[in-house]
Every structure is written in C-alpha cells, then in structure tokens.
Amino acid sequence: MSQISEARKYPNPAPLGLAGFALTTWLLSMVNAGWYPGGAVNLVLACALAFGGTAQMIAGVMELPRGNTFGATAFISYGAFWWSFALFVLFLHDNVPAGFVGWYLCLWGVFTFYMWLGTFRSPKALQAIFLALWITFFLLAAGEWTGSAALHTAGGYMGLLTAVLAFYLSAAEIMIEAYGHAVLPIGQASARMVQAPAH
Template identity: 25%
Template sequence: METKNVKVEVADPTTLGLFGLAIVTLVASSQKLGWTSGLSYLLPWAIFLGGMAQLIASVFDFKHKNLFGATAFSAYGLFWIGMAMGWLIKLGCFGETLASEIDTRQLGFVFLGYMILSIVLTISGLKMSKVMFFLLFLIVMLFLGLSLDSFGFGAIWHSVAAYSELIISITTFYALS
C-alpha cells in the first residue's frame, strides 16, 4: 500500500489576527479613555475578535511554521479570553462571592508576565518591519501601564495604558494595509 501525502494550502492568517487586535484594542481603549463606559459591549469583541480570531490565526500560523506569529497570536488571544473571564467575574456573572474576592494585584502579575513575553517578542520583532517593532513596543508600554496601575502606582499609568492601547489599534489598522 502506497502512502500519499496531501498538502493543504491555507492563506496567511496574519490579517485576521491583526484585525482582531485592531478592533479589540480600539473598543478597550475607548473604555479606558472614558469615551465609553461599562464592559458589556466590550466582552463580545474581547471573546470573538481579541480571543478567537487571534487563536484561529495562531493555528494557521503553526501550519505555516511561523513560530513567531503562532506564539504571539495564541498568547494574546488567550489573554483576551482571560480578560473577558475576569470581566465576567467582576460583573458578578459567576456569583457575588467570586466578584467580592477580586484582588487587582493578581491581575497586575498577569500583566507583568505578558509584558515580559512582549519584551521577548519585541526583541524578535527587531528582525521584522519597523511597524511590527513599533507595535510590539506599544504592547510592552500597554502592559507596563496596566501592571503599574494594577499595583496602585497612580492614575498616570492608567493613562499610559489607555493611550498605548489606542495607538496600538491605529498602528494595527495601518499594518493591515
């Protein structure tokens, strides 16, 4: 019996992953900047575009043997799903007991871990385009701001995170072109 290998071609998933990032950071930054309020309409975009679209892009980047894209899209996709779960807890969707036991410093450590990952990806991004390097630098700034804000270092860090996130969205839309 002869074994036959069939190669399935798939399109480059980068555009899907970047579009997910652009939309979710635009909506999230609007909330951080005070242009919108609440989390209810942020949740679907975090779950579907921030989370699922980036995870789908990750799977296809693995098929393309693009370790950088696969790692970035899977890590950030899981981040957005985790954030959505955290917001659901905060909103009391899993009960008041869980909502009342929130310690934002735990989230600060998550942000710190993602900042470290983002620094590693930024160093790898030096080999890529200037736009990708700038985007990753902004993501580092976002996680720095989020970390320090979660640890209570002052409102300025919330602003750093908010404006970094808005510029991430704009830069990502530019990167789509």
Template identity: 30%
Template structure:
C-alpha cells in the same frame, strides 16, 4: 502517488484586524469616551481572542513559530481578561466576585510584559510597523502594571489608554498592508524593512 501541496494564506491581516478592533473598543473605555466593560467583552472574546487564535493556528500550519506564539499568546490574554471581567461583574457569582484580588491580575500583566518584551525583540526581524505595535504593547503592560499595583495609578492608566489606542491604529495599518500588498502584488502600504540584527 502525486503529492498535493496545500497553500495556506497568511493569517497576519486577520490577526492584526482582531487586535485592532479589540484595542479600539477597550481603549474607548480607558480613555473615558465610553463607560464600563460589558460591551467590550464580546469584542474581546470574538476579535481579541478567537480571531487571533485562528491566526495562530494558521501560522502553526505555516511553520511560523513567531506568528503562532504572538497571536496565540495574545488570544489567550483576551480570553483571560474576558473571564476576569465576567468575574468582576458578578456573572459567575457574587462570592467569586468578592474574593477577587486585583493584584493577581497585576502579576498576570507582569508576565505578559515579560512575554511582550522578548516578542518585541523577535518583531525586529519582521517589520518596523510590527515592532512599533510591540513597543506600544510593552507600554500598555507597563501602564497596566503601574495602575493595577497602585504605584502610579493616574499615569499608568493614561499610559495604558493611549498606548492601547496607538496599538489599534497601527494594527489597522498593518492589517490593511498585509491584505492590500498581497492582493495587488506590490507595496501599496509600506511596513518598513526588518532591522539588521
């Protein structure tokens, strides 16, 4: 019986595009360009969560543990954030909104900071552009922890806002590079060689 080889496209471009869109929209709110989070939620669910979850599933099929863990981990982050916003807005009931303790969200941010730090080390074996994205994700979570725990709220909020915008811009570049370099069969947009570690 003849074996059939199933080829799966690299999902990096889609995963990074999802990250780019959600962080662009979310950073607009943090920077004060837009207000509230009601219309951030759809982009968080569909681009931040579902697009990255789909990329994670495809990376699992490609036996890419790093990509599957990165995209999957952040997909579930955006699912969690979306549900948090829905609770805070009272969509799931006033009683639930009144019982919300923002410091619990702060502990989730600490957990994601730990996750992002060791994923940053892993990203060094992929490319310099991906490593930069992870460094700004680390800074984003540091900012979120500082502001959520009211340690240095103004500085933390600003750090989170500008880091999130830079994550978006770098992710757009990374997504474009993944698509165009593959499509043209040559390096149109360099992403930087992995670090020698």
C-alpha cells in the same frame, strides 16, 4: 505519471489576527483612556470572545502549517489573553486584589517584551506594535499597583496607539495579498538581515 506537483498555497492569517487584536484593543483602550464609562466593557467582552479571542486563535492555528513559530505563538497567546480577560471580568473578578491584577498585566508585559525582541528582523511596523504593547501593559500594571488614574489613562492612550498600528499592518498585509506588492509602507527589514517570519 507527471512528476510535477503543484505547490500548496497557504493563506496569510496575519490580517485576520491583527484585525481581531486591533479592534478589541481599541474598544478596551477607549474605556481605559476614560472616553467611556466602565459599563462599556460589556461590549468589549463580547468582542474579546468572538473576535479578539477566537479570530486570533484561528489565525494562530493557521500559522502552524506555514511554519511561522512567531506568528502562531503571538496570535494564540493574545487570543488566550482576550479569552482570559473576558472570563475574569464575567465570572472571576470578585475579591481579586488590584495588586494581583497588576501582576497579571505585568507578566503579559514581560511576554510581550521578549516577543518584541523577536521582531528585530521583521518589518518596522511589527516592531512598533510590540513596542507600544509592552509599554501599554506595564503602564496598566503600574496603574493597578499604585492606584494612579494617570497611569491607567496613559495605558489607555498607549493601547489606542497599539491598536492603530495593528490596524495599519493588517491593512498593509491585505493590500499585499490583493495587489501583489506593498501599497502601504511597513518598513521592511534590511536585505542584509536574514528574514524572520513577519507575522
């Protein structure tokens, strides 16, 4: 009997997870930036449940057999963020103080900040996404606490930047899978550094 076993190839779920995150973040950030009125959030909620939430959850579960702790934690957590956001706006927002919403956003900022610290051995494109995202959360939290429209708008624009960066890395990952090499530069970590999971 042959002793040669064929290595199992696990698909890379990062393009899916990043795309779900990017598209939903872009839609919500357009509202936060003041491009569209609050009623536009209804479409954001649909996307948050179907793509931002569910697709990221699927991507996170796909990271588990690949042994990617960072990727699983990130995708499952932000998938849960979108589900919780949609549930809050749809059913649970009545009588919740703005200051408490600020804490919700702030704590997501804290989570994102230490996830950003975990990207320092990963490509610079991934570092940039998490940097922009924790700044987004803190700006939005400060906007809730202070009632400042300017901070809320700034959070919206930072969210738009976050979405662009996530779309970029998703596209870069797709092209690596399609062509077998990097087409879009993602700022690979130094070869002197021990490589950590990049998704």
